[in-house]
Amino acid sequence: MSRRQLVRPDPSSGGGLGDDDTGCTVLHVDMDAFYASVELLRRPDLLGTPVIVGGGDRGVVLSATYEARRYGVHAAMPMARARRLCPAATVLAPHHEDYSRISAGVMEVFRAVTPVVEPLSLDEAFLDVSGAVRRLGSPTRIGELLRDRVADEQGITCSVGVASTKFVAKLASGGAKPDGLLVVPHAQTVPFLHALPVAALWGVGERTAEALGRLGLGTVADIAHTPLATLVRGLGESTGRHLHALAWGxxxxxxxxSVPERSIGSEETFPRDVDDPRFVHRELLRLAERTASRARAQGVAGRTVVLKVRFADFTTITRSRTLRERTDVTREIHATARDLFDGLALERARLRLVGVRLEGLADSATAPRQLVLGERAHGWRDADGAVDRASARFGAGSVRPATLLGPR
Incomplete structure (x- = not known):
């Protein structure tokens, strides 16, 4: 079913930007409240209610539904503050394996349309669809097709910005949220930009916004009509020229x-400081399982295992070990991380966080593997594959090491 009825003009443009997408072959596709949307696939009973995804009170918000955002909750906010702002929200623990799996599915949808896909994170990407127009139709039609396929195949919604440049396409997808599509015709790029506040420009953070405010500049139009020499004098050569160019589109x-990720990892901030090495060993297994699952979902294997440890006083250290060959096997990653941890000889030091990361990634299908004399026909790699298949069918965590069963 077409979702064309969800194509919306920018409300600030006074009635519409038009439908002319000639030359607008850059798309920015952004999942709507990605982590929260994925969690709602597990909990459809919570649809339409405020939901926050994150850790304990000492963690931060990973995502929140739009119902929770109305209370001021946003990503990276401390969980304790989010709970105070929206006490009625349901707080759900994150399931990173699900996010990696669905993200991989979304990226497959993108690459089925065009090979020129530039992921920015798990939940957003730029696409150049200039080579797909003859085959699939106009950029707007391609955007509609992408939204339909993501909704049908992955069960979540996304918003699409269609424009002639990356910067404007990203602004357009933000203006289309949630669950919409917005085209900024090439001829309307400058009027569209000039109505926006200076904070909308890429590269304008809090300090730059303050500097612009001191110059009396509050909108993109103000920047555009300020002499370049004045901007350079007030902001510096690089920033002044950069913002002046963006202000004119x-x-x-x-x-x-994209190139493959350089690393894949997971980490855990504990609700309270811990000093029991047995507990840390269990958490390292949990993190290794999560990291290996993400690597397999993306079809990569890594050669270097990195351990991250943060102490109660926030001092952070890392230790790494490079293996003889690349791996995506949970048992091998966990054994290496555990050896690195034991080698620290911490003697009951109190820890706030541990993490496991896999680096030196390459395509697992083509990575060389050393054969071992007398090796069994089926090993831990096959066991992990069976776990992945069970998780895909029955849900993440349906099969896991016995050590991780029971209360944390």
Whole structure:
């Protein structure tokens, strides 16, 4: 079923930007409240209610439904503050394996349309669809197709911005949220930008916004009509030229097809400081399982295992070990991380956080593997594959090591 009825003009444009998408071959696709939307697949009974995804009171918000955002809750906010702002919200623990799996499915949808996909994170990407127009139709039609397929195949919604540059496409997807599509015609780029506040420009953070305020500049139009020399004098050469170009819609960046992630990892902030090495060993297994699952979902294996430890006083250290060959096997990653931890000889030091990361990634299908004389026909790699298949069918965590069963 087409979702064309969800294509919306920018409310600030006074009635519409128009439907002319000629030359607008850059798309920015952004999942709506990604982590929260994925969690609602597990808990459909919570649809339409405020939901927060995050850790304990000492953690931070990973995502929140739009019902929770109305109370001021947003990503990266301390969980304790989020609970105070929205006490009626349901707080759900994150399931990173699900996020990686669904993200991989979403990226497959994108790459089925165009090979020129530049992921920015698990839940958003730029696409150059110039090579797909003849086959699939206009950029707007392609955006509609992407939204339909993501909804049908992954069960979540996304918003799409269609424009002639990356910068404007990203602004358009934000203006289309949630669950919409917005086209900014090439001829309307400058009027669209000039109505926005200066904070909308890429690269304007809190300090730059303050500097612009001291110059009396509050909108993008103000920046555009300020002499370049004045901007350079007030903001510096690089920032002044950068903002002046963006204010006139000039963005020369091209969509660049992605390279594989350099690392994959997971970490855990404990609700209270811990000093029991047996507890830490269990958490390292949990993190290794999560990291290995994400690696397998993305079809990569890594050669270097990195351990991260943060102490109660927030001092943080890392230790790493490079293996003889790349791996995506939970048991091997956990054994290495555990050896690294034991090698620290901490003697009951109080810990706030531990993490496990896999680096030196390469395509697992082509990574060389050393054969071992007398090796069994089926080993731990096959066991992990069976776990992945069971998780895909019955849900993440349906099969797990016995050590991780029972209360944490």
């Amino acid at each position: 000039r963005d020369e960046r091209r969509v660049v097809a």
